[in-house]
Amino acid sequence: MPELRVGEPVRVSLADLSSHAKTVWRELPQRSVVWLTGDLGSGKTAFVAAITRVAGAEAARSPTYALIHEYQAPDGLVAHVDCYRLRSPEEALDLDLLALAAGARLTLIEWPERAGAFAPPPDLHLRFAHADDSDCRLLERIV
Secondary structure (H helix, E strand, O other), X not given: OOOOEEOEXXXXXXXXXXXXXXXXXXXXXXXXXXXXXXXXXXXXXXXXXXHHHHHOOOOOOOOOOOOEEEEEEOOXXXXXXXXXXXXXXXXXXXXXXXXXXXXXXXXXXXXXXXXXXXXXXXXXXXXXXXXXXXXXXEEEEOO
C-alpha cells in the first residue's frame, strides 16, 4: 500500500482504501476530525464504509436523507457527516458539528467546504479524485 504524503496523489484500489482506513482508525487519536473532499463518486463514502468496517461498527450507509449518521464501534462512536446538501454554511449551525466531534471517537466530514467556518478543523484532510481505471481512485493527503 502506498504511503500518503502531503501533496502527492497516489493511485489506490478499493482494497487499498481499506488499508488506508485501517491506518487512519489506528493512528488518529480520540475526537479526531477527517475532511473528505472530491467529486461525486470519487470514493469518499466508500472510504467511510471502510472505516466503519475496520472500527467494528455496522456498515456505513450513504447519507442520502440524513446529513449525519452515527455508528457505534467498540472503541467509540464514528460520526459521518455529509454536507453536500447544505445550501449555505449557516445551515451547518443546526448540525452542531463541534459538539458532534467532541463526543465521537472519529468524525468524518464529506464536503466540509459547504459548512464553511462551522466545520471543525481537520486533523487529516483527504482529497479523492477519479482515476482512468474505474476500479481505482487518486487519493491525496492535504493535511
